[in-house]
Amino acid sequence: MTAPRSIDRExxxxxxxxxxxxxxxxxxxxxxxxxxxxxxxxxxxxxxxxDTRRIGRKWFTSLEAVRRFMDDSxxxxxxxxxxxxxxxxxxxxxxxxxxxxxxxxQRIFRRxxxxx
Numbered sequence: 001m002t003a004p005r006s007i008d009r010e011x012x013x014x015x016x017x018x019x020x021x022x023x024x025x026x027x028x029x030x031x032x033x034x035x036x037x038x039x040x041x042x043x044x045x046x047x048x049x050x051d052t053r054r055i056g057r058k059w060f061t062s063l064e065a066v067r068r069f070m071d072d073s074x075x076x077x078x079x080x081x082x083x084x085x086x087x088x089x090x091x092x093x094x095x096x097x098x099x100x101x102x103x104x105x106q107r108i109f110r111r112x113x114x115x116x
Contacts, residue, residue: 007051010062018066025070037061045073 013021015037023031032040040050041059051065 005051007053007062007065010064012053012055012060012062015059015061018061018063021063021066022070025067040069048073 015034018037019032019034037050038059041052041061042049044050048069050061050069052059052061054060
């Protein structure tokens with residue numbers, strides 16, 4: 001007999017309810033589609049899967065399982081534990097590209113002023 005998983009002792013919620021919970025966790029910044037939760041359950045992210053239960057044709061998880069998954073998978077969602085992530089610096093085009101963009105803007109401005 002296999003040992004019971006922690007999700008077996010937790011209140012189950014539908015994937016759509018779990019998506020709403022993730023939206024609350026992220027302060028509205030991220031609400032995954034239900035298909036994303038299916039992918040997290042079946043394939044996982046960074047070697048970690050979302051704990052789920054299938055009852056008949058419906059899939060369920062728990063709010064605690066969602067929280068564990070998001071805490072263990074840094075790429076799963078941009079919630080509070082990920083906000084400290086290092087953001088790469090913006091890419092600055094080389095001077096020659098910036099000059100050509102400036103010239104393009106001037107040409108467009110000249111054309112629009114001649115047309116009007």
